[in-house]
Amino acid sequence: MRPFTYARPDTLADAVALLAERGAEARVLAGGTDLIIRLRDGSVRPEVVVDVKRVPELAPGIRARDGGMLVIGATTTMTEIAAHPLIRRDVAGLAEAAAVVGSVQIRNRATLAGNLCNASPAADTAPSLLVHGAVVVAHGLAGERRIGLDDFFVRSGLTTLAPGELVVAIEIPASGHGRIASAHQRRTRRRGHDLASVTLACGLDATGLTRIAYGSVGPRPILRLDTTGVLAAAASTDEARTPIFEAIFADATPSVRSMRAGAEYRLAMLRVLGRRALATAQARLAAGE
Numbered sequence: 001m002r003p004f005t006y007a008r009p010d011t012l013a014d015a016v017a018l019l020a021e022r023g024a025e026a027r028v029l030a031g032g033t034d035l036i037i038r039l040r041d042g043s044v045r046p047e048v049v050v051d052v053k054r055v056p057e058l059a060p061g062i063r064a065r066d067g068g069m070l071v072i073g074a075t076t077t078m079t080e081i082a083a084h085p086l087i088r089r090d091v092a093g094l095a096e097a098a099a100v101v102g103s104v105q106i107r108n109r110a111t112l113a114g115n116l117c118n119a120s121p122a123a124d125t126a127p128s129l130l131v132h133g134a135v136v137v138a139h140g141l142a143g144e145r146r147i148g149l150d151d152f153f154v155r156s157g158l159t160t161l162a163p164g165e166l167v168v169a170i171e172i173p174a175s176g177h178g179r180i181a182s183a184h185q186r187r188t189r190r191r192g193h194d195l196a197s198v199t200l201a202c203g204l205d206a207t208g209l210t211r212i213a214y215g216s217v218g219p220r221p222i223l224r225l226d227t228t229g230v231l232a233a234a235a236s237t238d239e240a241r242t243p244i245f246e247a248i249f250a251d252a253t254p255s256v257r258s259m260r261a262g263a264e265y266r267l268a269m270l271r272v273l274g275r276r277a278l279a280t281a282q283a284r285l286a287a288g289e
């Protein structure tokens, strides 16, 4: 590991100033479950590591705002998200995704913002946040801006955060069409110590709009909508749903060189997980969960 300076600013202004001043030589540290590994293997070699866990604006916590929006502090851990009653009730797919990230030890450290900023195509929280229309709240020298999560991911390891910007919170807006019932599904080679071979979420509302987001089958997570109502309709046959699923999964481009799973297997699993997540979301919507 290359030696680096460790900084632990107490204010957002100090953190932003440090990140802006040091540019590519600085790296944000949250839970460290991705970053420490990369520091150790030398794939990132910053001069300064900026621990943001003392910055009040990034503090862990899940708050409900007027109008039904949920705001999740950047350093909220997977353990907190998986257990939180509001997340379990209103964003069930996210609670399920957070509950299967890594192992207990990883979930106690791993933060939601870290999962998104790491920009792994396999990030488990990304699909559920995409189907719920999540917004990333970023802060930099120019102040605050909001980035729709679908506009946040570029490719593995790269987001649209500007140099010097950090994520302070993730917002989950209330849907304009009542609640979105969601469900998360994934496949891994083994539990607890592996990233997903396929990760997927489905979100459904009372208008029949179905949102499906999936990851680990291309350079970034993908969000697709079914506006025809065919996926959502309880009376739809599997034959009717098949062409819609095919269109939704048309942009999956799994690597043929991955050590985790073959491309053919991932594409087959997308279709299985898509149907399972849809069925769970339908049941949740019907049950008012």
Ligand SMILES: Cc1cc2nc3c(=O)[nH]c(=O)nc-3n(C[C@H](O)[C@H](O)[C@H](O)COP(=O)(O)OP(=O)(O)OC[C@H]3O[C@@H](n4cnc5c(N)ncnc54)[C@H](O)[C@@H]3O)c2cc1C
Pocket: 027, 028, 029, 030, 031, 032, 033, 034, 035, 036, 037, 052, 058, 074, 100, 101, 102, 103, 106, 109, 110, 111, 112, 113, 114, 115, 116, 117, 118, 122, 123, 124, 125, 165, 166, 167, 168, 192, 193, 194, 195, 196
């Ligand atoms: C054994 C193991 C198992 C794992 N299993 C899974 C899994 O099943 N599913 C899954 O999705 N992930 C998994 N991971 C990956 C990892 O745990 C998650 O991505 C985690 O959420 C990262 O959060 P962190 O707080 O630890 O991030 P860090 O390691 O602290 O940071 C990750 C990246 O994000 C940047 N960053 C962090 N916070 C901010 C911020 N607020 N603003 C700007 N940039 C920021 C950092 O600079 C760094 O580049 C696993 C990791 C390990 C080691």
